[in-house]
Amino acid sequence: MWSEIVDKFKGMPSQEKVIRLLLERGFQVNSEGHVVSGKVEIPHTQIAKDAGVDRRVVDATTEMILKDDTLRRVFQNIRSIASLKDVAPLLGLGVIIIRVDNAQNVGIINAVTNVVARYNLSIRQAVTDDPFFSDDPAMTIITGDPIPGEMVSDLKKLKGIRSVTIQ
Template sequence: MWESLKYKFEKYPARMNVASKMIELGLRAGKDHKIYCNDLKISDMALANAANVDRKAVKQTTDFILNDEKLANIFENILPAGTLLKNIAKNLGLGVIEIEVGDENIGILSVASKLISEEKISIRQAYATDIQLEESPTLTIITEENVPGELIKKLLKIKGVTRVSVY
């Protein structure tokens, strides 16, 4: 998605920082020219700090987005993904599998979930970072329990997988 949009921000690095941070965090532009996470209003200063820009750049980015029909249709409809369990999985007794992927990444989720299900382990959550936004995109899978070591070896054999971490 980002590749198809970033050309609109090429001449404005600060606006690009703001827009990419909005996508990363699931923030939307409201018709009132404010930034929201669902219905929670985000201050311009908070977003400016997160994007390493000044507050004025946030306002300019919001105005720019809302004055462009294509951008407005996207940024007015962004929703946050919800609670990601990765950082609290251990506290909940869940397993975490992080699969780092390379350029060839088609079907990795499908094959990985099949291998996990063959071990009779339930998947609670799966999410992937955007290959266009991340240098090292990862697929994170949260499981009902820790996975056996043999499964790690199988996951490493999936085409496009460069690294597997389990914790």
């Protein structure tokens, strides 16, 4: 689906940058053509600066989104999420970051969560990067308690796991 969305902007590299930024951040485009996160409006100048384009490119991109039924439905319903990754250690929570050989392989999340469950840790949050947007996607698991060192060894033994980092 993501490639279909980006394909609508082929031949328009500046607008493609904007569309990728909106998708990566989970930003919406409301019915007035404003970029928002929930009800908070994000100025087009800020989006343009982050995407490395002119503000008018953002305007043109949001206009195109509103004119296309599929794009409008996607961008009026996408949502961003709050990641606990950077604050988890401050809250006494555990953080595991897992990188795999191939993010398209089936069963990776299941295998990882089974190991976490064997250590009787609750999972507070699990977030995976979409391989479409990331060259090196990671799975981040936030646990209710710090991660025991021996669990890292067990995770590294799983098929397809390239690296395991704890914070």
